[in-house]
Amino acid sequence: MMEKILKKVFRYDHFRAGQQPIIEAVLAGQDTVAILPTGGGKSVCYQLPSYLQPDGLTLILSPLLSLIEDQVMQIKSRGERAVAKLTSLETREQKEHILHHLDRLRYLYLSPEQLAVPQIKRRLAEVKINLFVVDEAHCISQWGHEFRTDYAKLGHVRQQLGNPPCLALTATATHQVEQDIIEGLALRQPTRIRHSVNRPEIQLIVKQTEQADKDLVLEEQLKMVERPCVIYTTTRKEAERIAKLVTNAVYYHAGLEAEDRQLIQQQFLHDEIDCLVCTSAFGMGVNKANVRTVIHYTMPATIEAYMQEIGRAGRDGQPSTAILLYAPGDQRLQQFLVEKQYAPSLWIDQVAQGRVQNESFEIIERRFGLNADDPAYRLLKTQLMDGKTRAEIIDWQENRKKIRLRELMQMINYIQNTLCRRSFILNHFGEDPIIQDRCCDNCGTLTLVGPTSHVEQDQLNWRRRLEEVFFSSHHSV
């Protein structure tokens, strides 16, 4: 029966590794955490069961509006019309229309923030929800604690919706992240389906250098690797600087206009751009099969983030390369970025004091010159509104900082480790070590090829189009 639907609705002949047990668990009504390699056909896992159920709704929580958009389009393009999305892009009228006709829907996509809206929550609590899906579930751990706190509240919301069975999907999760997911979603004895996070097609290289030589080392490496290539930097400024330095490179970060971001991503996807220099803003949901190389000009803050980022290489299974450049002191910027996410104790005192005296946040903000858009302040505000005391907040923050600095330290350990890098990572994810060809620089089994270019001359008109975009306007940097 499952195979029939797979063929008829999704036009696939066979299930891919891991899909079947996940679907079975879902159909049995079990809470499930599934760690599947990227591009492993995760959407079939939650879209298929719906056809084996007489009625009811599948809710899908997704981190990015662009991902929601893509998924809805894909579903519609295979002929399924019973799908809708609830985001800030819908008008109030559209939202009301959707909420009044939930019985006609098979799939509803939304952001965690929308699910926190009382009116939406109330309405959804009245209908039968077959499955509560959290896509890119590592966001619960990565963003839920401080950056997008609605992620951390999904478990509570799910209970308010009558405890529908839950499916959490991600490509990379340590046991700690998996634990965060289970707790964050309030799962009960979940079925855990875990595939190896190893990506055998990606060889792992670290180049230690001095700060002053970094550009040279980068250029040297670029001569030896294949394109398409992604270069990750920590700051927007650096992304722009390096994009100027590298032939045919284009930069990408969250400071660009949404249209420019979309254009650049599309051009990269269609092999019209050969080398993309970006911050961590790039990558989630990007499914490009032939990325041959990912270079980190500066390191990310965690090994999980590193795996996510290099995991964008080699989706086609062909030999690929991940190179990380490290100069002493590189971790300091990441350390700073961790610390600046938390409010200084002065703010905590000022705001907590004001709240005790029953003052509005608005008045407190004005008196102490606090910026309502500052993420650190907003986190503090959320915690106070959740009823946490000054002492609890300070304890919590100290603990979180400690955890995150420890994660950063593990990243440093990866860089300075002199044994097999792959085994180091696998161990980090709780897996057994492995021996393979094209492993890592420490194993000494690398293969490097000459540079290649997938960009044909006649495709270079992207430059013209980009120049139009950049020199005509508006874009903020």
Added chain:
DNA sequence: CGACCAAGATATACATCTTGGTCGGTGCGGTATT
């Protein structure tokens, strides 16, 4: 915390050093402003 930059000081007539300010990532949503 450190990189970067602009303004000012120093010592000399153009350039270098010092000081002080700003900035540094990821996204949702909604509010205030053009």
